Amino acid sequence: xxxxxxxxxxxxxxxxxxxxxxxxxEDKKAEGKADDKHMAMFKDCAKACDxxxxxxxxxxxxxxxxxxxxxxxxxESLKTCQDCAAICAAAACVTAKQGxxxxxxxxxxxDACKRCGDTCEKHAAHDxxxxxxxxxxxxxxxxxxxMLAHVKPAAAPAK
Numbered sequence: 001x002x003x004x005x006x007x008x009x010x011x012x013x014x015x016x017x018x019x020x021x022x023x024x025x026e027d028k029k030a031e032g033k034a035d036d037k038h039m040a041m042f043k044d045c046a047k048a049c050d051x052x053x054x055x056x057x058x059x060x061x062x063x064x065x066x067x068x069x070x071x072x073x074x075x076e077s078l079k080t081c082q083d084c085a086a087i088c089a090a091a092a093c094v095t096a097k098q099g100x101x102x103x104x105x106x107x108x109x110x111d112a113c114k115r116c117g118d119t120c121e122k123h124a125a126h127d128x129x130x131x132x133x134x135x136x137x138x139x140x141x142x143x144x145x146x147m148l149a150h151v152k153p154a155a156a157p158a159k
Contacts, residue, residue, distance in 0.1 A: 039098070041150045046096035048143030049109060052136050053088035056081040056116060059133035077119050081133065084116035088140060095147065103151050110144035113137040 060081035066074040091109035095102050117137030124131035 049092035052140035056085035
């Protein structure tokens, strides 16, 4: 009788371990999907920031040429494109490595892209480069705001 009780107890323990193991596998799969989504958000944001940085550099060079040709109204867009490119470069770097200051740099980047896009938009009706830059700034702004929505809950300070 002792052996039968011990065998039953071993059977219950084994069944419990199997059930726990199956739950752990399911938890790992769910955690893996969350990690994949998390990583994809950072990757998408970094790419949008890098794309915007290149476009702002290109547009800044365009504005410098326009300025040299006597179109003084491009001074503001030259400066905003240069600053936006610098901020986008930093944001691409920080988000690509999932840095702890991603929320800070994405806030700055979204705000810079909004302002740069608004400035370039003023010339978009008559200048294809400015229109393209404004559109790229809007894409980057959206990517950064999406990123902020993703990281803000995790970045909230503990009370």
